[in-house]
Amino acid sequence: MPEKITAAQRSFTMRKVKSQDTTPELAVRRLLFRLGFRFRLHRKDLPGTPDIVLPKFGVAIFVHGCFWHQHRGCRRSTMPVSNVEYWHRKFEANMNRDLRNKKCLRKAGWRVLTIWECESTDTGALKSRLKSELR
Numbered sequence: 001m002p003e004k005i006t007a008a009q010r011s012f013t014m015r016k017v018k019s020q021d022t023t024p025e026l027a028v029r030r031l032l033f034r035l036g037f038r039f040r041l042h043r044k045d046l047p048g049t050p051d052i053v054l055p056k057f058g059v060a061i062f063v064h065g066c067f068w069h070q071h072r073g074c075r076r077s078t079m080p081v082s083n084v085e086y087w088h089r090k091f092e093a094n095m096n097r098d099l100r101n102k103k104c105l106r107k108a109g110w111r112v113l114t115i116w117e118c119e120s121t122d123t124g125a126l127k128s129r130l131k132s133e134l135r
């Protein structure tokens with residue numbers, strides 16, 4: 001069945017999903033750096049290309065946009081009102097891919113942290129979480 005979506009819309013979607021150096025990601029990186037952690041970015045050799053990797057701690061971090069990765073129960077993860085079917089499939093594919101990547105990483109011995117976009121703005125909470133996760 002043909003999808004009711006234009007090529008422009010599709011490329012926009014792909015770009016958004018794959019985008020790097022997003023505002024939430026930068027916020028997490030800045031905070032980690034301030035806390036004295038050193039890390040690698042976008043390790044393409046790892047499943048799902050984790051946004052941030054701390055090899056010393058065996059930790060891989062994904063910073064997820066609440067909308068694109070459909071943060072459950074979050075007010076930012078609304079369902080668009082048009083092209084519902086397309087979006088539903090799109091989101092489902094994203095979430096399945098996230099799960100698959102995390103499973104692969106865990107199997108390879110990585111600890112996987114997901115930081116949601118909405119969590120990245122609460123510096124205090126994020127700081128204590130990172131400090132307790134990374135030690």
Ligand SMILES: [Zn+2]
Nearest residue numbers: 066071074118
């Ligand atoms: Zn959220």
